[in-house]
Amino acid sequence: MSLRIFLLIVVLAGSVAAQTPNDEVKKGFVEVNDWVVKAAELVPADKYNYKPTESVRTFGQLVAHVVDSYNYFCAHGVGNKVQWLTPVEKGSTDKDALTPKLKEAVGRCTAAYDAKTSQFGSLFANVGHTSLHYGNMITYIRMMGLTPPSTGSP
Numbered sequence: 001m002s003l004r005i006f007l008l009i010v011v012l013a014g015s016v017a018a019q020t021p022n023d024e025v026k027k028g029f030v031e032v033n034d035w036v037v038k039a040a041e042l043v044p045a046d047k048y049n050y051k052p053t054e055s056v057r058t059f060g061q062l063v064a065h066v067v068d069s070y071n072y073f074c075a076h077g078v079g080n081k082v083q084w085l086t087p088v089e090k091g092s093t094d095k096d097a098l099t100p101k102l103k104e105a106v107g108r109c110t111a112a113y114d115a116k117t118s119q120f121g122s123l124f125a126n127v128g129h130t131s132l133h134y135g136n137m138i139t140y141i142r143m144m145g146l147t148p149p150s151t152g153s154p
Helices: 002-017 021-042 059-077 095-114 120-143
Strands: none
Touching (some): 021 059, 059 095, 059 120
16 A cells, blocks of 8 residues: 555656646636636626726726737747737727737737747746736626626625
8 A cells, every 4th residue: 555655656746846837837827818818708898898987997908908918928938029019908999809819819828838948937927917907807897797707606
């Protein structure tokens, strides 16, 4: 019996040791990005212009800001030194316009997280930034009377 336990510990230790920092940060991206995408799908098109107060972004501008941040952080994650731009956020922020842009940005980020030579710092910053804005989305969604994807309950 003790030999089986020993072998199990060796196998588990080997699988944990095989994890890299980029593997762990990719897990964080996959989780928060899934919530962002589900939130963007959940909110009805007529609520994309909703904002809790005049001093903050609309829900659509928030989704667009996440798209712009994906384009920035994930480009840096693969070594492309681009400037922070807000072309998506400054354009149409309705659901039909943003859905394909979000999907494209997610694809670029997924490729960056999968790249063997990705730069940890930029990808880690992306997870933090996305988590921050998903927190904003939770507030908006609750104020709309909806249930955020990450909670599963009201």
